[in-house]
Amino acid sequence: MAGRWMDFGHFGARGAPGCEALGIALEKMVTGISSPVDSDRGLAARLRYLTASDAGYEAMDRAGVHVRPRQLMAWLAEEVKPRKDNLARLDAAYWDLRRRNVAADLKRRLHNGGRGTRVEINPVDQSRVKRRHQRDLSSRSVNVRDLGIWDRAVDAWMEEDLHELDAIWEQICQDHLGTDWEAYAYVSSIGWAA
Structure with a gap:
């Protein structure tokens, strides 16, 4: 999903594709033994x-x-x-x-009893982009209630299917960000309190 970022990073913006950020956010929810394996x-x-x-x-x-x-x-x-x-x-x-x-x-946890999950979307870092090339982007907070999308997202994450995660991220953006959705094809990070 390149959207309007045809040559992402050309002017100095930093971030990652939304699908990767979605996978990272899911991965961060997996906790386990903190002691190193060699201890x-x-x-x-x-x-x-x-x-x-x-x-x-x-x-x-x-x-x-x-x-x-x-x-x-x-x-x-x-x-x-x-x-x-x-x-x-x-x-x-x-x-x-x-x-x-x-x-x-x-x-x-992501279904949250049918209430869905509030997703915080942090736009790309434009601190290294010259003012004339910067976009007017701000952090967005959306509540994703489409329960089927969370099942698909977790399954795609488990299978390490970036193509499917990309389609899911595009659907989330289109459904919740309106006409500005393509500006969030790349992000600094996403997170939630699930």
Whole structure:
């Protein structure tokens, strides 16, 4: 969705495509273990989370963690620490599983019992753009009540489908920003209190 920003950044504006900002805002809603994976506490917490369900073992498999049960038991008992490459894979598996587990909760939170979610849209940073080339843009706040759009957005985010996120962002802008919608194809950030 290039809109009227045919050559974005040519005059010095800074920002990101709205679809990327939407994905980043969704990603920020995923919280988890704050201890690093290479700390004893962080590793133990990730291993407990991953070995608590079949979904955790599937996440480890997707991340390339292929060890014998005996090795996994040694990790769980803290007798042996995984190699650096396996630590990275365990961390990736953990965050993959967290994202999958919170997807349904994200949809519920964004639906907000049918009330939707208020989205704060911060326009591109034009501080480096000469005055004559600046657009008259301000932060916008819109309430997105279209519940189907939140399901689509979370699904696209999970699948890392930027094309679908772009279509969703365009729909949000067209439905809520009126004729000025193309000016928000690129933004500094978006956020919400969901």
